[in-house]
Amino acid sequence: MSNAKSLEELEQKQDFIRRHIGPSPAQVSDMLSALEVSSVQELIDQTVPASIRLEQPLTVGQSRTEVETLSYLKSVASKNKVFKSYIGQGYHPTNVPHVILRNVLENPGWYTAYTPYQPEIAQGRLESLLNFQTMTLDLTGLDLASASLLDESTAAAEAMGLAKRVSKAKKANAFFIADDVHTQTIDVVTTRAEQFGFEIIVGKAEDAVNHDIFGALFQYPTTSGEVVDITDLIAGVQSKKAIACVAADIMSLLLLKAPGKLGADVVLGSAQRFGVPMGYGGPHAAFFATRDAYKRSLPGRIIGVSKDRLGNDALRMAMQTREQHIRRDKANSNICTAQVLLANMAAFYAVYHGPQGLKTIAQRIHRFADILASGLKAKGIALKHSTWFDTLTVVSDSKDDVIARAIAKGVNFATNHEGEYSISVSETTTRADITELFDIILGEGHGLSVDAIAADVEANGSESIPASLVRDDEVLTHPNFNSYHSETDMLRYIKRLESKDLSLNHSMISLGSCTMKLNATAEMIPITWPEFANLHPFCPLDQAEGYQIMIGELHDWLVNITGYDAVSLQPxxxxxxxxxxxxxxxxxxxxxxxxxxxxxxxxxxxxxxxxxxxxxxxxxxxxxxxxxxxxxxxxxxxxxxxxxxxxxxxxxxxxxxxxxxxxxxxxxxxxxxxxxxxxxxxxxxxxxxxxxxxxxxxxxxxxxxxxxxxxxxxxxxxxxxxxxxxxxxxxxxxxxPNHSVINVPGTNIGNGAVSAAPYGSAAILPISWAYITMMGSEGLKQATEMAIVNANYLTHELSKHFPILYRGRNNRVAHECIVDLRPLKEQSGITEMDVAKRLQDYGFHSPTMSFPVAGTLMIEPTESESKGEIDRFIEAMVSIKGEIEKVISGEWSIENNPLVFAPHTQGDVLGNEWDRAYDRFYAAFPVPAVAKNKFWPTVTRIDDVYGDRNLVCSCPAVETYRD
The missing domain is CATH 3.40.640.10 (Type I PLP-dependent aspartate aminotransferase-like (Major domain))
Structure with missing residues (x-):
């Protein structure tokens, strides 16, 4: 009985392993038989050099069930104290619209998709990113925007790099940073400058013109909240042939004059407060905009409008020749990851609220700041500045007492400077919160009435934003920002875009080197728990005990898995x-x-x-x-x-x-x-x-x-x-890396930061923590072994039809293989691009194309794909080989065959004219399996050259949209 019970418990413990690993035992047996080995271990012995195989198993613990894992993690998360945050400094509480929370952040149709290098099956997220770029351009007042960067501080470092590349002050080697820029941004930019050999000068903003510089960075509003007209500062920097960069608060730009209108060359910032949780520091999308003249030096991805084969508007990643995978050491930046999911959330937030809704939110935030300021001044409290958008800095000789009262009430202020503390109100602030703030700062019994102060502010008007800086132009005029304000309309818009994209919830994405494996639902659930989602990255460490426990356990497991001695989770x-x-x-x-x-x-x-x-x-x-x-x-x-x-x-x-x-x-x-x-x-x-x-x-x-x-x-x-x-x-x-705001244990004091937050994208670390917990030592090893089994089975079957470019010992591959299409290309004229696009008709994202060798496909099935799905992919590749052979034989010409016309859309197949050498049904359903789960690309082959020659990187004009 006890043995049966222990066996049952063991099976339960291993249940998640069986869920994560795609092939069943019977499928594994069939694949091993095809590979002519008797066991997984025999295949590993043939594949992995004995000299590098671990002598001891991993020690991350036994696998846990999903229920056990989430229950334990919930107990850990409960140790976080979610205080009301008024810390600001680039991170603000926000209300995530539930229609976006459920249908984007928690939706595998959005979160499992890959980078849109195959744009014909990525038109949905490309449109959303184009919305993000359009939003950025409207709010910043500049000409060209990217599709997001990693965080505000990294964006500022990238701005410095751009400034050095394009500045005409060629002999200058110094970059100026105003001392009222966010502390973490100064930290990250200084780290980057040290590596480049640039000098960093930090000083009063007005001193920028007193130095020989190639660029300067200003904060707008400043980190302590002041709203300053920086027009003359920008002009002064430009008079020295230097580049003027401005880090801006995105919400304030609904009320403040666009920095581009003030003359800025580069405008950047975080889009976090547009509906993305603080998440103890990230992930968050940074926005970045500059002048059209600097487009070749812009870091990050740019989404552009082009045409497809039928002349329809189609979106794609523009000017990819600037990027590191093409230019390598000559690239503008090494950053190949955008923050697409978070940029999409911010873009949808703007779409859902629209220009008037966003302006109302910004006005409400500013009005609460005015009410708070008016009440404090009425009681003799000294404010550091006479202007603000959302942040007040109080000059106080009783700072410690105020902070103590705040902590006692579960409230956090920013306390960076001696004798000062700052309060940043947000979208989530209520009238009751303002009353509580009066109680904390003034003590109870102060006699202030929020309603009375609000009425007084309303009657007398506000001068806390200088008249010269009040925004007077319209923003977000495109129909996409003015059409989806009911939840029904928004839900359908999100779904319409999602339906245009192929993600892992449709089929295998076999990208070599990119490891597109299962992102289990149980792993994803904790990221939206308030205990993880709603912490400010600069809150006191004793409020983040749950994060510290989770991060500590993940650190120790990664140390064990990698064989190293320490891990930094900041990048x-x-x-x-x-x-x-x-x-x-x-x-x-x-x-x-x-x-x-x-x-x-x-x-x-x-x-x-x-x-x-x-x-x-x-x-x-x-x-x-x-x-x-x-x-x-x-x-x-x-x-x-x-x-x-x-x-x-x-x-x-x-x-x-x-x-x-x-x-x-x-x-x-x-x-x-x-x-x-x-x-x-x-x-x-x-x-x-x-x-x-x-x-x-x-x-x-x-x-x-x-x-x-x-x-x-x-x-x-x-x-x-x-x-x-x-x-x-x-x-x-x-x-x-260390961090100038929150010290990271185990590193030297003074080590610079590489990311804005001390633990980087902390909010998504529970995903990896849960994966390791539920797999355990045994499951993690099985995952690697099954990745090798799947890859070798795929290689074995494809090698009957295509040459495999490289093999290791005993003719085996590791977890991926490279199919060489060059001999077929030479015989037929059919390119690797044609094969990649034709795979879309079969319902697959193409493998990694022409990397690391031109004219090849690099394929990685991962351990999460079943033999059935791998066989379906093999069937598609073999069928495509047959199509190429028809071109070689002359049955189809090089100009008229399903590969060069791929992918085929519904409009293409159902069009009035059809002069192809193959029939319509075959174009769309080349093998019977496709009909069971047909994915329709929404545009035909996109013309990249046209898009680069006619660069349009914002939503098409209203007239085009109406047409």
């Missing part, structure tokens, strides 16, 4: 993690008197972010060749390591390799670098082939970033959010 994208890891390496060398070590070796197969990140860390890049099998050319590595030995800083290498194999020489590579005094940076993009089987630390690496949005199940969100923590060996631990 909020994989590329940001690369950057943080390279900074740690650089600071380590400097601490040893080796500041001259600045050469980074990078294999030719590396991700585009690798050379871009190395460039941002001011490293000199030396490319190491790969041999004919796709492995690092060891003779070339040895020669180049010897050549640069005295100046060698590090190597950046991906393992398993970007070519999808476990290189046998990886330990030797690490040893060679260490012999020459360098450090080994192992890119964590392919950790899904390591967890529980090997680890970077065990192999011999010194530092890695982890893509929590790949291996550890945070969803891609349509192109972001991501999280990219770094793991390091003990000698690098002191050099990980």
């Amino acid at each position: 909020n994208s994989g590329a940001q993690g690369e950057y943080a890891g390279l900074i740690a390496i650089r600071k380590y060398h400097e601490s040893r008197g080796d500041a001259h070590r600045n050469v980074c070796l990078i294999p030719s197969s590396a991700h585009g972010t690798n050379p871009a990140s190395a460039q941002m860390a001011s490293m000199k890049i030396v490319v190491v060749n790969c041999d004919k099998n796709g492995n690092v050319d060891m003779s070339d590595l040895k020669a180049k390591a010897e050549e640069v030995s005295e100046n060698l800083s590090c190597i950046m290498i991906t393992y398993p390799s970007t070519h999808g194999v476990y290189e046998e020489t990886i330990r030797e590579i690490c040893e060679i670098i260490h012999e020459h005094g360098g450090q080994v940076y192992m890119d964590g993009a392919n950790m899904n082939a390591q967890v529980g089987v090997t680890s970077p630390g065990f192999i011999g690496s010194d530092v890695s970033h982890l893509n929590l949005h790949k291996t550890f199940c945070i969803p891609h969100g349509g192109g972001g959010p991501g999280v990219g923590p770094i793991g390091v060996k003990s000698h690098l631990a002191p050099f990980m």
